[in-house]
Amino acid sequence: EAGVTQFPSHSVIEKGQTVTLRCDPISGHDNLYWYRRVMGKEIKFLLHFVKESKQDESGMPNNRFLAERTGGTYSTLKVQPAELEDSGVYFCASSQFLTAGLGTGELFFGEGSRLTVL
Amino acid sequence: QKEVEQNSGPLSVPEGAIASLNCTYSDRGSQSFFWYRQYSGKSPELIMSIYSNGDKEDGRFTAQLNKASQYVSLLIRDSQPSDSATYLCAAELNYQLIWGAGTKLIIKP
Numbered sequence: 001e002a003g004v005t006q007f008p009s010h011s012v013i014e015k016g017q018t019v020t021l022r023c024d025p026i027s028g029h030d031n032l033y034w035y036r037r038v039m040g041k042e043i044k045f046l047l048h049f050v051k052e053s054k055q056d057e058s059g060m061p062n063n064r065f066l067a068e069r070t071g072g073t074y075s076t077l078k079v080q081p082a083e084l085e086d087s088g089v090y091f092c093a094s095s096q097f098l099t100a101g102l103g104t105g106e107l108f109f110g111e112g113s114r115l116t117v118l
Numbered sequence: 119q120k121e122v123e124q125n126s127g128p129l130s131v132p133e134g135a136i137a138s139l140n141c142t143y144s145d146r147g148s149q150s151f152f153w154y155r156q157y158s159g160k161s162p163e164l165i166m167s168i169y170s171n172g173d174k175e176d177g178r179f180t181a182q183l184n185k186a187s188q189y190v191s192l193l194i195r196d197s198q199p200s201d202s203a204t205y206l207c208a209a210e211l212n213y214q215l216i217w218g219a220g221t222k223l224i225i226k227p
Contacts, residue, residue: 004161035217038124040219041219042217042218042219042220043208043217045216048213055213056213059214091161095136106164106167106213107164109161109162109163110161112161
């Protein structure tokens with residue numbers, strides 16, 4: 001079974017440019033999460049999709065970030081225009097169940113997309 | 119501010135010894151806790167989950183939870199060089215995972 005895949009693995013762009021990150025979750029996983037980790041800091045939640053709907057987008061830093069999940073399958077995260085502080089590793093994770101309660105909650109992570117904004 | 123705190127390390131442990139990783143959390147509303155392992159340049163992978171006070175054992179790993187003290191720990195027995203990684207503690211709150219910054223563990227042969 002294929003795991004969570006992310007593309008690109010590494011992107012280097014200049015301030016003001018646009019970048020689109022893609023995540024393909026595990027087939028059948030309704031829950032898709034985006035996280036970001038800045039060097040040396042903790043992983044921070046960005047948003048959570050249940051199928052194609054945004055369940056929680058409270059972690060999105062500002063309106064330069066736009067996430068979509070067309071048809072409830074893959075998801076994209078667009079940063080436009082990119083700023084220096086957007087640099088970090090963007091992780092996507094998927095799960096079959098909501099991360100709550102007994103017996104649920106394992107998140108399967110992709111290997112991340114490293115974004116460097118110069 | 120909901121927080122999960124971990125000592126960043128590195129924590130250096132001789133091969134064969136017990137590695138003890140600790141984590142504290144600030145919000146008593148958290149009920150589920152997770153330990154993830156992350157090798158350099160790789161994705162986090164789930165090691166243990168724990169929901170009830172006390173100990174939970176899985177092979178060489180034991181997770182301990184003390185809700186009164188808001189404290190979670192992970193013990194790794196018979197540490198192996200392959201256990202060298204960053205260990206991330208996460209607490210679930212309102213369907214979100216709140217993450218610690220991770221502890222870097224180094225197992226010395």
